[in-house]
Every structure is written in C-alpha cells, then in structure tokens.
Amino acid sequence: MKYLYVAATEEVEREALAAVTARVASEFALPVRSMELGSMEFAFDAGRRQYGSIPVLDMLLRRCPPDAGKVLAVTERDLFIPVLTFVFGQAQLGGRVGVVSFARLRQEFYGLAPNREIFLERAYKEALHETGHLFGLVHCAERKCAMSLATAVRHIDLKDDAFCAACARAWRRHPEGTQV
Numbered sequence: 001m002k003y004l005y006v007a008a009t010e011e012v013e014r015e016a017l018a019a020v021t022a023r024v025a026s027e028f029a030l031p032v033r034s035m036e037l038g039s040m041e042f043a044f045d046a047g048r049r050q051y052g053s054i055p056v057l058d059m060l061l062r063r064c065p066p067d068a069g070k071v072l073a074v075t076e077r078d079l080f081i082p083v084l085t086f087v088f089g090q091a092q093l094g095g096r097v098g099v100v101s102f103a104r105l106r107q108e109f110y111g112l113a114p115n116r117e118i119f120l121e122r123a124y125k126e127a128l129h130e131t132g133h134l135f136g137l138v139h140c141a142e143r144k145c146a147m148s149l150a151t152a153v154r155h156i157d158l159k160d161d162a163f164c165a166a167c168a169r170a171w172r173r174h175p176e177g178t179q180v
C-alpha cells in the first residue's frame, strides 16, 4: 500500500494542517499519513531571508518513507527558487515530493485583517495544485481550475477549490490516481 504523506515542518499551524490534509485526502481518495519534518532552517538563505524550495524537495527525497507514494510538505516559511521572487509551492511533475507554503496565503501578509475562511480556501487550492503536479498534471488554461498557475494571491482567489473536468480526468488516468 502506497500512502500520500502530508509532512509538516515544526512551525506549521496544526489546525490548518489538519484541514488541508483532510481536503487533499478526500479529493485524491488516497490513504494519507502524517509525518514530522522538524526545522526548516537548513533551507534558509540569509541573503534573501527566504527558504529554498529546491533544498526542501531534496530533503524530502532523502526522507521519503518506503511506503510513501507521494510526500507533500507543508511549511509556514516563505519559499523561493533562484529565478523567482517567491513561490507558493513547488512539486516534481509526476514525481514523489512537493511542498506548499502558507506564508503568503494569509491576509495579514498583505497588511489586511485576518480572514480564516480566505486563508483556508487558498491553502486548499495550493495543496491541490502541488499534489496535482505530483500526479503529472501540468498548468491548466482554465482560470477557475486548481491547476491554473498563480503568481499572485489574487490569482489563487480566482480559482475554485477543485480541478476542472479535464484535469480531474487526467489525474484519474494516472497509474496511482485510481489507487485507494
């Protein structure tokens, strides 16, 4: 049995983590396990004051449990890749490991009043997006689809917390997509 692991770094808000884990489990209809990752400091870039998502994916590959089909890590830290100012997350296309960051999903990050509902909706969408990549889904031109590319939080807010029909069919065709 291969599991979808949702892996938490130590600083992650546990209530939001549990909600995201449940959402991903129900969408992909896969058995889910939890995993603790500890500190993210190994990925800290002092020059950028952000955390490298590539070292995080490397760490996940090293720590992948034998019964893990996929591992989605969740962090509160702000992630980047060298060519971009930031990323909401990153995942291997059709691979085993991905990461999603809550850092830029809260209204507070933009100087606005906290809104729990908005934050959780964004977290669901981005967790579905990165998990979709793990199942081989590429970016979708349908703006409302969870697989549409978001480079700003307003793009996330335009998306639905779901895949479009074409993307849903695509991941069900994936060899692991039908596993229960």
Ligand SMILES: [Zn+2]
Binding pocket: 129, 133, 139, 149
């Ligand atoms: Zn993407």
Ligand SMILES: [Zn+2]
Binding pocket: 140, 141, 142, 145, 146, 147, 148, 163, 164, 165, 166, 167, 168
């Ligand atoms: Zn789509």
